[in-house]
Amino acid sequence: MVNEIDGFRRSSAARSQESIVTAHRAGTGNRLLAALPPADLGLLTPYFQKVSFEPDAVLVRSDDELDPVYFPHSGAIAFMLDMPDGQTVATTLMGREGALASFSVLGPSLSSVTAIARVAGKASLISAAKFRAAFEQSAAIRNVVQVHARSVLLQLQHVAACNALHRVDGRMARWLLQLHDRVPDDRLPVTQEALAQLVGVRRTTVTLTMSKLREAGAVPSDGRGFVEIDRARLEKVACDCYSLMQRKIDRMYCEELAAPPPALCEQTLSAWRGRADVAVPR
């Protein structure tokens, strides 16, 4: 625990003073599983299978049954809406704070989106039937699922507003910040093709927008399959959606789950409160 907090402080200190502090970037392992008491976690662990996923791996296709349930320990998974004309756009991004297909507890159902790994990672997976049985037995599992469900809804609402109201450069900066929260350093393993799909624009628009971000100093370098970011500068380019969304999700996870270390949450929430422009609502 101490190492986790120290590591977070070191990485924060290396960034600009003005960079947004978020509990999302700290620690390792799945945050929902980490929040479960041992007895409740024990309802799941005998059935877990450990898997790795590579970039572009399709974990769930649109219209597939939501089975199995994945608990990512690392990496980033994008949920993509496929349009009939072949265009795709991301609706949400998930890392180790989430559980893919956890909504299967509501009953057998089909996925409305395609889940694609954007950053390689590892996950524990369990059959939807075993997960549902544990969910019915454990109040702690029901709690982590409902916190996660509310955070996904929050993200969906902000992404919907962002897509309707904000410019491409602000939106792309927001997705890059969301990816950065799920990657250990400032070099994001993302292609321009993947960025085009996340933002829902053509490759030529990505090329133009990247040159704007480079001019602003928000992207010091980029090349085949990577984008290096300067987080503090990228935050200045991003629309308000990232900070609005992230402070609400941080607060929810810090106040309602035991997983993030209390000292880290205190630091994160007081940092949010200290920013006059993004005061945490009480």
Ligand SMILES: [Zn+2]
């Ligand atoms: Zn926005």
